[in-house]
Amino acid sequence: MNKGFLIDMDGVVYRGSELIAGAVEFIDRLVERKIPFMFLTNNSQRTPIDIATRLQRLGFKVSAEHVYTSAMATASYLAHQNPQGTAYVIGEGGLLTALNGEGYAVVDSNPDYVVIGEGRTMTLENMEKAVQMVADGARLIATNLDPSCPTQDGGVRPGCGAYVRTIEEATGFKAFSPGKPSPVIFREARKQLDLRSGETIMIGDTMETDILGAVQLGYTGILVLSGGTQEMDLRKFAYKPDYVVQSVANIDDKMLEVLLSDDKD
Template sequence: MKKFKGIELYLLDMDGTIYLENELIPGAREFIGTLIEKKKQYVFLTNNSSVNKNNYLNKLKGLGIPCGEENIFSSGMATGIFLSKHRKNARVYLVGTKALEEELLAYGVRLVQDDPEIVLVGFDRELNYQKLENACFFLDQGAEFLATNADYLYPLPNGRFLPDCASICWMLTKATGKEPFFIGKPNRYMIDLLREKNGLSPRQVAIIGDRLYTDIACGKNAGIVAALVLSGETKKEDLSVSPHRPDFVFSSVKQIIEEI
């Protein structure tokens, strides 16, 4: 029997799953083509809160992957929804990029430079000490600590990497003793939003990704089907020592085509 029988919505990680930096993973285009042919829905789910959805649209289109705005969902967008639903009109101090700022403003989030109720940290590639000093002061004054995504590092080519959102948060946690609440993967919030929007049960949704502690953990937290691909960060030997157990393991999305 096909492993993905009954799955209507596919949530797809991008880097390490669909492409590696600027190169498509072999079979990825055919995989998306099969989803379209079988009338399945797909959404690219990304924890990267440093860029906005247009960056992803352009990148995916450039790689020949059919994609519209409705096919992209980032931790920054989820944070915008979270704030507008659960912290309506709250004053938010952002430690994040200009792109994230624009994304949040589009959701009506009230961004301030002074006296915030919330300090929100994203993957800030425009970080500086003034922002850190402000964040420390506001957290110390009692502001709530929220963050877009729980990734510690962001991989770059040639084995290099950057400190991602969780590493920035860790610095603030060490300084203030406060711990953040993370909205992106592995929190189930992004998945729940998409599942409810499409009126689907957990058994009708699958997540496919290359990271155990974000993609797979997120899928398991949300009670959906979670499939690991070994085309990115995770190696086969990492699996046996990880607490996160995928339902299925594939070498890449190419291997999934026959299971749809």
């Protein structure tokens, strides 16, 4: 059976601007053994080539084909729901590029959807505009519902979910998000690797997104403790990962053999 990996980034292969020890060597092993893998991120700001370039500068032997974002999942979802539709977008280049790539027009009035992504483009003016559009019938989409996201200096800032919650409260309408932990992004990324559910292994540092998504889709879930989750936190959840390791450095050749031979189906 073929096996492959979906891999979160922040907290898994780097933390802020700092490379996590052993991450480059782990990805090198996957490349050398021709094991399929893809980085899976809820950040919709940047395009795959932007993300791949950052990873390359950290020492990873990857390309844009190794990256799948919540922006891509959102654009794919909308293209299936309403081909050639229109969207009012509050977001950055990664989201705009993904939507245009699926034939979506970005408009300033009468959109089919209001799409909110990560970034620093939110203003009171465009928030008010988005609220009115949703009240008038546009459907509300969020690339992800993370209430906060990390900054390069190790801090934190409001995330897409925080912005979307404001619009939800103002309009009474709930947003749909194709990003993690939605099955949409996990399924689309798996298809990109040409894998079945039982052949897919998710590595992440967050129980609420990475591991929950893996559990819901029947993927093998590996929680790394190099990010935001500590081992004592596991008792808070009614689901659990298949494996818990300190970091990807602990996924050595021996553990890889176990993962690649384990038949989750």
